[in-house]
Amino acid sequence: MKLQLALDRLTWDKCIEVLNQTHESIDIIEVGTGVIKEYGMAIVKEIRKRFPSHQIMADMKTCDAGGHEARQAFNAGADITTVMAFSSVLTIQDTMEVASEYEGRVMVDLLEVQNREKLEEISALNVDLVSLHVGKDRQKKGVFNTEMFKLVDGFPYEVAVAGGIDKNTVGQAASGNPNIIIVGSAITKAENYAQAAETIRRTMKG
């Protein structure tokens, strides 16, 4: 089970500061959508340069122009890019094709998806990695909970989970045995980033 740190709503310097203090506790660095909107692919390139042995996910949250956006992410040094499950199948297909050209991966973000038909539809596109995700705004009504695993039950996907997970809830999230646990604010808003990341990592490993 891997720990992915999501860098969201942070300045360039703060992203680097948080990573300098947490890199030993995390497996995957997520360059968040808002950070990419602020600084473009330059920040993905910078993080690639500074952390050459970490996996990097560019959270592009692509919903159209899949091929183009995937190319942007992989050219900048990302290993994984994201595409929204509600996008056209053609967008997901184009994203997948470019990923295979770069030997990269695609995480399909299931934000707001509630029906398993969508899961059937994307499995025909060779998608192998999805995220069960409670979005930032939706978190006002509740964070990630284990009921959400039902959506992917029986499908062969690798699964990531995200949405307000912290040191108190990471054990519960880990109980569903996801492949990746994504944590953002619980680390980036902590007083001591290193300690917060290490506590979460130790708790999820049981």
Ligand SMILES: O=C([C@H](O)CO)[C@H](O)[C@H](O)COP(=O)(O)O
């Ligand atoms: O993708 C994310 C979300 O849409 C924020 O823009 C986050 O990376 C994900 O939700 C994890 O962050 P936290 O919810 O702060 O743990």
